[in-house]
Amino acid sequence: MKTFPDLTQQLYNLILNPATRVWERQQLVKAKSSLNKRSATEVWSQLEYQLRPLAVRNNLTPDVADFYALLKHDEPAGKKFDLTIHQATDPAWQERAIFAGGCFWCLVEPFETRPGIKAVIAGYTGGVTTKPTYEQVSSQKTGHVEAVEIIYDKRLVNYQNLLELYWQLIDPTDATGQINDRGNNYRPVIFVRNQRQQQVAEASKLALINSQKFSKPIVVPIETATKFWPAENYHQQFYRKHPQRYHLIAQARQNYLRVLKFSGKIKQLFNKK
Incomplete structure (x- = not known):
């Protein structure tokens, strides 16, 4: 689990992140203001509660969704992907x-x-x-x-x-x-x-x-x-972080492609005849 200082810095970064939606930023600012008045445990728990309705509908912006995963102590879901290889010369x-x-x-x-x-x-x-x-x-x-x-x-x-x-x-x-x-x-x-x-x-x-x-x-x-x-x-690596959700999406896609390929085989058969 991430330490509270790590969460606090990420909280600040998300508030400044232009991709964060207005409502999300409002909840983050409230949490930031509460850190000096209440225990960190209470603040993070309340913030997790506020974000939960959008989280369960997969409707948080990507960076806030990562932060929510850490609030839920789901470190694999919030794990940072190393982009070093993308930035390096081949x-x-x-x-x-x-x-x-x-x-x-x-x-x-x-x-x-x-x-x-x-x-x-x-x-x-x-x-x-x-x-x-x-x-x-x-x-x-x-x-x-x-x-x-x-x-x-x-x-x-x-x-x-x-x-x-x-x-x-x-x-x-x-x-x-x-x-x-x-x-x-x-x-x-x-x-x-x-x-x-x-x-x-x-x-x-x-x-x-x-x-x-x-x-x-x-x-x-x-x-x-x-x-x-x-x-x-x-x-990044969504299939590893969210295996159940990925499996459902990938299975539906594979089923569609199987039907598509079967239709192609039927066409080939008629063409030969």
């Missing part, structure tokens, strides 16, 4: 791939658990706003999509391997979202970082089109990668 044997395909929660675990993957970071890209927040991206006014940056060891896995897995995780016939995630911020996109990735991605997409596995056209665009902004800590 050695010669390391490369990055950026894919968008609906909610980024469901793209992290399938890639991160594969051999050769050093890190998978949830984030935002493709838009114009600097340091976008989850709420800004969700408003669909910044041009960003939810995406993942995959940092991998080229000696153990290659870009083609990643593309093959990517196609299995999305509905490539849906240009305006993915499954239950609707809107431009959930559109599928392959973001390429160099000419070689461009060539491999185009060949991979053409191979999928020629396979005729889907009854509708393949509509995933291939775009030049722009600045990738890591998402809030709450969204």
Whole structure:
């Protein structure tokens, strides 16, 4: 469990955080004012009680949700994700791939658990706003999509391997979202970082089109990668922090994709006949 001084500093940071909603900030300011009048235990308990209705509905802003997890003594949920590898320069044997395909929660675990993957970071890209927040991206006014940056060891896995897995995780016939995630911020996109990735991605997409596995056209665009902004800590490795909720979301997505693939097989069968 975090010590009270750690919680106090985080409280101050959240009050100053522009992403904190007005009502959330009001509760945090009240708690801050009470720290000099009541015991810390009472203050944290009262704040947890005030935030609970939104927390149980998963409606707190990401950083406040992390803070709430610590108030509940759920350290795994509030654990800080190390972004050092994202910020560092890649050695010669390391490369990055950026894919968008609906909610980024469901793209992290399938890639991160594969051999050769050093890190998978949830984030935002493709838009114009600097340091976008989850709420800004969700408003669909910044041009960003939810995406993942995959940092991998080229000696153990290659870009083609990643593309093959990517196609299995999305509905490539849906240009305006993915499954239950609707809107431009959930559109599928392959973001390429160099000419070689461009060539491999185009060949991979053409191979999928020629396979005729889907009854509708393949509509995933291939775009030049722009600045990738890591998402809030709450969204990093969501499958580990919130396994039950992740399982329900991932299972629904997998069921949809199974039906989609079955429809494609039926089409292939009729085409052969």
